[in-house]
Amino acid sequence: xxxxxxxxxxxxxxxxxxxxxxxxxxxxxxxxxxxxxxxxxxxxxxxxxxxxxxxxxxxxxxxxxxxxxxxxxxxxxxxxxxxxxxxxxxxxxxxxxxxxxxxxxxxxxxxxx
Amino acid sequence: xxxxxxxxxxxxxxxxxxxxxxxxxxxxxxxxxxxxxxxxxxxxxxxxxxxxxxxxxxxxxxxxxxxxxxxxxxxxxxxxxxxxxxxxxxxxxxxxxxxxxxxxxxxxxxxxxxx
Numbered sequence: 001x002x003x004x005x006x007x008x009x010x011x012x013x014x015x016x017x018x019x020x021x022x023x024x025x026x027x028x029x030x031x032x033x034x035x036x037x038x039x040x041x042x043x044x045x046x047x048x049x050x051x052x053x054x055x056x057x058x059x060x061x062x063x064x065x066x067x068x069x070x071x072x073x074x075x076x077x078x079x080x081x082x083x084x085x086x087x088x089x090x091x092x093x094x095x096x097x098x099x100x101x102x103x104x105x106x107x108x109x110x111x112x113x
Numbered sequence: 114x115x116x117x118x119x120x121x122x123x124x125x126x127x128x129x130x131x132x133x134x135x136x137x138x139x140x141x142x143x144x145x146x147x148x149x150x151x152x153x154x155x156x157x158x159x160x161x162x163x164x165x166x167x168x169x170x171x172x173x174x175x176x177x178x179x180x181x182x183x184x185x186x187x188x189x190x191x192x193x194x195x196x197x198x199x200x201x202x203x204x205x206x207x208x209x210x211x212x213x214x215x216x217x218x219x220x221x222x223x224x225x226x227x228x
Contacts, residue, residue: 004156031214041201043157043218055213056116059171090156094214102216104156110196 005026005046006091006105014113021076021108023091029103030096031055032074035068037088042103046089049074050096078110084110115140117204119219127227128196134189134222136204143209146187147216149206151201160202163187174198199226 004025013019025032033056034046047054049068074091079088086105088109120135138144145164156159161172168180178189187204202221 033214041151041221043216043221044201045215048211048213048215052216056215092157098209098212098214099162100214101147101159101162102157102214104149104158106156107155 004093004103004105006089006108008086009106010107010109010111012111012113015081015083017081018077018079019081019110020078021089021091021110023074023076023105025072025091025093025103027093027103030071031094032068032071033102034076035090035092035104037090039087043090047074047076053105054112064082081110081112083112086110091113115142115206115208115217117206117219119202119222120203121222122220125225125227126194129193131192132194132198132224134202134204134224136187136189136219137205138185138187138204140185140206140208145207145209146178146180147189147205147207148172148176148189149203149205150174151203151221152199157190159204160189171213177196183192194224194226196226196228198224200224205221 031050047066052068054063068074088107091105094100094102116139118137147162163180168206171177205216
């Protein structure tokens with residue numbers, strides 16, 4: 001029944017490791033996003049995909065690589081994790097076009113030690 | 114470039130009192146404006162949105178907001194808050210010329226409702 005679901009909810013890992021976060025939406029939306037929420041709760045867009053095509057890439061390090069196998073899924077792979085990557089990562093989706101609210105998942109709290 | 118400023122990082126208020134959370138924006142183009150709420154350990158949920166038309170918009174849970182173009186503001190109000198309204202509130206804008214859906218967020222305001 002969940003509209004936008006992310007897994008895992010919590011992820012604790014060591015520096016240098018590679019990890020992935022998965023996201024799925026069952027709303028039939030064409031556009032999906034990854035947002036990062038830092039320790040001060042500031043939210044910033046990282047990537048956006050429209051129907052499997054990358055449309056927004058906001059100067060995110062190359063260690064972050066999104067992949068969209070189909071328009072209902074958008075995964076985030078992170079290589080060589082660093083302490084500064086610790087944050088909450090939110091997946092979201094929306095219908096095509098502007099003026100459309102985003103629907104957010106419940107977030108993945110990533111802690112890098 | 115566009116930006117959103119939420120003027121208060123924390124707003125403590127007693128239960129059943131009125132509250133206003135302030136949001137100002139900066140943009141050289143027309144914008145769409147949104148308020149989202151984030152309850153602890155949850156994702157963001159849309160409270161209300163301003164797209165066009167009436168400047169007073171009503172949302173869920175008894176919240177409303179007023180768009181003021183001359184003041185470039187979009188303040189959120191509720192006449193009587195409940196303990197359950199304790200959460201983080203985010204104001205966000207989307208450039209009217211954009212079709213990417215990208216949201217630019219403010220820094221958030223923590224609403225603390227006390228009994």
